[in-house]
Amino acid sequence: MVCSEHPVQKAFVTTIKEQCRVCYTCVRECPAKAIRISDGQAKVIGERCIGCGNCVRVCSQKAKQVISTVGEVEQLLRSGQRVVACLAPSFPAEFVEMDHRRLVGMVRALGFKLVNEVAFGADLVAREYRRLMARADGKRYIATTCPAIIGFIERYHPNLVGALAPIVSPMVATARALHELHGSDLRVVFIGPCIAKKGESNSIHLPDGEIDVALTFVELRQMFESRELDPDSVEPSEFDPPRAGAGALFPISRGLLQAAQLHEDLISGDVIAADGRSNFVDAIREFEAGALDAHLLEVLCCNGCIMGAGMSTQSPLFSRRSRVSQYVRKQMAEQDSVHWRQELAHFEDLDMSRHFGVNDQRIPVPSEDELSAILSRMGKTQPEDELNCGACGYDTCREHAVAIYKGLAESEMCLPYTIEQLRTTVNDLDESHRKLASAREALMQSEKMAGMGQLAAGVAHEVNNPLGVILMYSHILLEEAENDSAFSEDLRMIAEQADRCKKIVGGLLNFARENRVVLESIDVRDLIDRSLKAVQPPENVHVVVKHQQGEPFVQLDLDQMTQVLINLITNAYAAMPEEGTLTVRTTHDDRTIDIIVSDTGVGISRENIGKIFDPFYTTKPMGQGTGLGLAVTYGIVKMHRGDIRVKSNADPGAGPTGTTFTITLPRQSESG
Numbered sequence: 163m164v165c166s167e168h169p170v171q172k173a174f175v176t177t178i179k180e181q182c183r184v185c186y187t188c189v190r191e192c193p194a195k196a197i198r199i200s201d202g203q204a205k206v207i208g209e210r211c212i213g214c215g216n217c218v219r220v221c222s223q224k225a226k227q228v229i230s231t232v233g234e235v236e237q238l239l240r241s242g243q244r245v246v247a248c249l250a251p252s253f254p255a256e257f258v259e260m261d262h263r264r265l266v267g268m269v270r271a272l273g274f275k276l277v278n279e280v281a282f283g284a285d286l287v288a289r290e291y292r293r294l295m296a297r298a299d300g301k302r303y304i305a306t307t308c309p310a311i312i313g314f315i316e317r318y319h320p321n322l323v324g325a326l327a328p329i330v331s332p333m334v335a336t337a338r339a340l341h342e343l344h345g346s347d348l349r350v351v352f353i354g355p356c357i358a359k360k361g362e363s364n365s366i367h368l369p370d371g372e373i374d375v376a377l378t379f380v381e382l383r384q385m386f387e388s389r390e391l392d393p394d395s396v397e398p399s400e401f402d403p404p405r406a407g408a409g410a411l412f413p414i415s416r417g418l419l420q421a422a423q424l425h426e427d428l429i430s431g432d433v434i435a436a437d438g439r440s441n442f443v444d445a446i447r448e449f450e451a452g453a454l455d456a457h458l459l460e461v462l463c464c465n466g467c468i469m470g471a472g473m474s475t476q477s478p479l480f481s482r483r484s485r486v487s488q489y490v491r492k493q494m495a496e497q498d499s500v501h502w503r504q505e506l507a508h509f510e511d512l513d514m515s516r517h518f519g520v521n522d523q524r525i526p527v528p529s530e531d532e533l534s535a536i537l538s539r540m541g542k543t544q545p546e547d548e549l550n551c552g553a554c555g556y557d558t559c560r561e562h563a564v565a566i567y568k569g570l571a572e573s574e575m576c577l578p579y580t581i582e583q584l585r586t587t588v589n590d591l592d593e594s595h596r597k598l599a600s601a602r603e604a605l606m607q608s609e610k611m612a613g614m615g616q617l618a619a620g621v622a623h624e625v626n627n628p629l630g631v632i633l634m635y636s637h638i639l640l641e642e643a644e645n646d647s648a649f650s651e652d653l654r655m656i657a658e659q660a661d662r663c664k665k666i667v668g669g670l671l672n673f674a675r676e677n678r679v680v681l682e683s684i685d686v687r688d689l690i691d692r693s694l695k696a697v698q699p700p701e702n703v704h705v706v707v708k709h710q711q712g713e714p715f716v717q718l719d720l721d722q723m724t725q726v727l728i729n730l731i732t733n734a735y736a737a738m739p740e741e742g743t744l745t746v747r748t749t750h751d752d753r754t755i756d757i758i759v760s761d762t763g764v765g766i767s768r769e770n771i772g773k774i775f776d777p778f779y780t781t782k783p784m785g786q787g788t789g790l791g792l793a794v795t796y797g798i799v800k801m802h803r804g805d806i807r808v809k810s811n812a813d814p815g816a817g818p819t820g821t822t823f824t825i826t827l828p829r830q831s832e833s834g
Contacts, residue, residue, distance in 0.1 A: 175229070188555075189556070194211065198571075213313060213357045214357070215228070215464075215470065229360065231360060244348050245351060246402075248283075248352045249278070251281035255475065256379045263398035266399045266401055268393065279401050280332050282505070283335035283409070284409025284421060285407050285408065287418075288408070304322065304326050304461065305459065306331065312518060325449075328516060332412055334362075339404065350374050351375045351377055353379065355413070355472045356378070357470070357472050381472075405502065411490055415462060415465060418460055419433060431456055439463070527567070551578065553577035600805070629664060689718075689727065697728055705746070716828075717828075725794070726825070734761035737763025737820075738764075747760075752829070775806075806824070
């Protein structure tokens with residue numbers, strides 16, 4: 163019977179956010195893809211989770227936490243009711259430090275009235291599978307001993323629900339047998355290696371009260387620790403009857419087949435067994451596609467129950483198998499086979515059937531266009547962009563894109579995409595840092611200029627008037643003196659130096675005054691022609707002018723920018739006292755225009771190049787420069803919201819000497 167009604171299920175596993183490092187290992191290992199990555203956190207989706215526990219097993223950060231049922235068990239034990247502990251047959255692989263009698267004694271010491279082997283229920287189940295396969299109905303079945311497999315099929319292969327073998331698991335078979343022996347008021351606690359048993363114990367497709375609580379071996383150890391129980395502190399005890407037979411092999415892969423005396427014949431192919439995260443998924447998919455002609459597909463989510471996520475042991479697979487095999491050999495050697503068959507016969511008519519229900523969690527896949535759009539957002543526009551590296555937890559980029567469409571994943575999970583985004587961010591930050599450094603440098607220069615401007619204004623104001631008096635009287639005396647007298651020569655020297663002081667004071671006033679730019683649209687070619695004509699080149703200097711083709715117009719203050727170019731051209735001529743070439747060229751784009759002034763002169767030394775825009779700094783000989791030209795130039799360019807850069811080489815051993823100034827101006831003003 164198949165039922166479609168299914169309630170919303172809580173997650174068996176939760177994530178401890180503080181410990182989750184979002185490594186996507188849980189995504190990769192989850193066969194049901196029940197992990198949603200949202201805001202950088204891995205969250206288990208309850209309705210999609212099958213309880214396999216792979217995420218718990220593989221999380222190196224211990225960020226996955228299994229929902230605990232210890233409190234429910236403790237409450238049952240305090241209730242005064244008869245409570246039985248049903249130990250799963252994988253216990254020998256978990257409790258390697260003690261024999262089974264010590265373990266049973268410790269479980270009784272917790273307060274359980276009865277301690278039974280689930281392996282006897284496995285014997286009952288094995289008999290049912292033997293009978294099922296003996297029927298000649300031609301129907302194909304999937305074994306239902308693993309609750310995670312049932313959950314997987316109900317959610318993701320609902321078309322196969324009808325193929326699920328209608329037989330209870332060993333846990334439920336044991337509970338039904340014990341209820342028949344001891345009454346319906348017996349409270350049953352299953353203890354085993356499987357997280358999915360917590361869900362099976364609460365299944366709506368099983369009668370209420372069959373299984374009260376499911377506990378993992380990890381939780382049983384926690385109870386031992388809280389009670390301070392150890393093997394030496396308890397009285398050894400045997401399991402309560404009925405005792406198990408070959409059903410104790412169930413936790414080992416293909417154990418069901420051996421217990422049921424069914425053989426995986428490679429020729430007939432009637433029975434096929436598969437286990438493990440990827441193998442069981444592939445086997446079910448091929449079974450649904452009709453690629454398998456087996457009458458029974460026996461699949462386990464883990465590599466046998468001995469590898470269940472509810473175990474604490476770190477022993478490897480074959481060591482665990484060996485422990486179980488040793489226990490089974492010992493018990494069967496001591497077993498009264500006649501009594502065991504009588505106990506099986508006692509439950510000949512025990513109902514071993516169960517129902518399953520469709521819990522369809524499939525999400526429609528996106529169209530090819532939708533898929534392409536998602537891939538494009540991750541920078542995957544061509545097939546070769548799909549690296550299929552698996553770093554996101556999905557095998558292929560397309561599977562990742564489908565998961566994004568379903569709301570289970572994020573684009574940032576793609577490592578190449580994230581690296582590219584990080585590279586872009588780093589480049590943007592580097593550009594921002596460069597602009598910030600430039601702005602900081604400009605601010606420092608502006609503050610320096612402001613301070614020097616205030617000083618210059620004060621000096622110029624105080625010196626200008628007495629300087630004018632000196633000039634006036636020196637010229638009067640020079641007119642009255644005889645031309646060839648020594649007195650006349652001294653007066654000319656006074657007049658010349660006073661006149662030079664007047665020029666310096668004029669430069670100070672020009673530097674100190676608050677200039678305002680008057681912007682107009684100017685052809686930069688006219689600006690350069692005007693500036694070159696204003697300064698006569700030396701005979702030994704060749705002038706070259708180059709303009710980029712296109713619209714050369716820019717908004718600037720013509721007079722002030724002419725002063726800038728005259729300063730640069732004058733300095734270039736002075737740097738080439740013997741011979742050389744002055745090159746003035748322009749380049750532009752849609753937003754800016756560059757004016758580049760280059761000379762082949764002596765160059766500026768590395769230790770001086772950082773000072774050239776400082777007021778009163780000059781490399782010219784005493785009396786030939788005021789040190790204000792480049793400072794004024796810098797200020798004018800900045801007032802135009804532009805930038806001025808310099809490159810220079812003064813070492814002939816490092817290559818041709820010379821200096822290049824590059825002025826970058828915005829084509830439009832801020833308001834333009």
